[in-house]
Amino acid sequence: MPRLILDPGHGGYDPGAIGPTGLQEKNISLDIAKRCGKILSYNNIDVAYTRETDIYMGLSERTNLANKDGADYFISIHINSAESAEANGTESFALSIGGEGQKLAECVQKSLVENITLADRGVKFANFAVLRKTDMPAMLVEVCFISNPLEEVLLRSSLFLDKVAEGIAKGFLNFIGQEFRSKNSNVESNKQNNDNNPKNIPESPTVNLRQGIQWTKDDGKNELPFFMEDEENKKTAEREEEKSEDFKISQDTEKVEENKEEKIIIEDKIIKDLRYFQEKLQSLETEFDAIRDNLDKYRDNIYLSFKELLEAVEDRDDLKVELRDTKNELDFYMYILNNIKDTVKKV
Numbered sequence: 197m198p199r200l201i202l203d204p205g206h207g208g209y210d211p212g213a214i215g216p217t218g219l220q221e222k223n224i225s226l227d228i229a230k231r232c233g234k235i236l237s238y239n240n241i242d243v244a245y246t247r248e249t250d251i252y253m254g255l256s257e258r259t260n261l262a263n264k265d266g267a268d269y270f271i272s273i274h275i276n277s278a279e280s281a282e283a284n285g286t287e288s289f290a291l292s293i294g295g296e297g298q299k300l301a302e303c304v305q306k307s308l309v310e311n312i313t314l315a316d317r318g319v320k321f322a323n324f325a326v327l328r329k330t331d332m333p334a335m336l337v338e339v340c341f342i343s344n345p346l347e348e349v350l351l352r353s354s355l356f357l358d359k360v361a362e363g364i365a366k367g368f369l370n371f372i373g374q375e376f377r378s379k380n381s382n383v384e385s386n387k388q389n390n391d392n393n394p395k396n397i398p399e400s401p402t403v404n405l406r407q408g409i410q411w412t413k414d415d416g417k418n419e420l421p422f423f424m425e426d427e428e429n430k431k432t433a434e435r436e437e438e439k440s441e442d443f444k445i446s447q448d449t450e451k452v453e454e455n456k457e458e459k460i461i462i463e464d465k466i467i468k469d470l471r472y473f474q475e476k477l478q479s480l481e482t483e484f485d486a487i488r489d490n491l492d493k494y495r496d497n498i499y500l501s502f503k504e505l506l507e508a509v510e511d512r513d514d515l516k517v518e519l520r521d522t523k524n525e526l527d528f529y530m531y532i533l534n535n536i537k538d539t540v541k542k543v
């Protein structure tokens with residue numbers, strides 16, 4: 197498993213660059229690193245950090261830590277800043293031309309720009325300590341400009357930070373030649389497998405009470421047994437069926453029979469309900485997938501529109517505030533929509 201060290205810039209008494217409304221680089225770099233680490237962890241990358249809290253760390257401390265750790269790769273995360281409020285866009289740094297660091301920087305730069313659609317300032321070379329003193333391929337990314345009022349607005353958006361983290365993660369995976377898997381891709385690919393192998397779905401699906409209860413206990417984490425597709429699961433289900441059959445046969449007093457009948461009626465009803473909800477859930481999932489696809493498509497354009505609008509009302513502080521509020525609201529709804537599917541699943 198490849199080991200990557202993520203290095204969130206600055207920290208503690210060193211805030212890094214500070215935006216026009218007081219946003220501090222040290223907090224954003226740490227936030228992005230953690231989001232990125234999470235994404236890479238479920239992509240089977242062994243992720244470590246130079247700092248995970250708001251503490252000060254010298255540059256040599258960071259590189260010593262990485263070298264002692266024996267990590268394979270090193271990515272330092274920063275937010276850019278400039279005298280001019282106009283400066284904007286994404287740039288990445290490597291130590292020298294032709295090294296692995298350059299390849300890594302190019303992969304991350306490309307993927308990040310694609311993901312957040314800000315200006316592409318390209319890959320540059322610099323004699324930064326974190327690049328010079330690290331023993332492994334290393335790069336430093338300057339996500340965007342905290343000194344630019346419009347980009348500072350973006351940095352306050354949780355969704356934007358997710359996009360940044362995903363962009364960096366995708367770039368790194370691309371560099372090591374590993375395919376990116378989104379958090380939901382397991383579920384997606386299972387669904388596809390079912391579609392591709394309809395013969396694996398039993399013709400008249402059955403689910404017994406115990407399996408249904410277990411499914412509820414697991415918060416719906418596991419597919420209901422009638423979607424079981426591999427042989428072993430099928431056999432387990434059959435064995436369970438047999439066991440409960442044996443159980444029925446061994447009990448033969450009238451009272452037990454009566455209870456059993458009652459139990460079967462309840463069981464039938466629960467099975468019916470479960471199937472009904474399963475169908476509902478599936479149609480909801482399809483709907484939400486469609487909504488989310490559309491949102492993804494328009495989200496980047498919406499951010500760009502906000503950028504343009506903010507530029508247009510540059511002299512109107514009252515309108516700027518209103519726009520920011522609107523955007524925060526939009527962020528909130530996007531967040532809710534993105535989570536509705538998971539929420540429905542848990543219910």
Ligand SMILES: [Zn+2]
Binds near residue numbers: 206212221
């Ligand atoms: Zn910095």
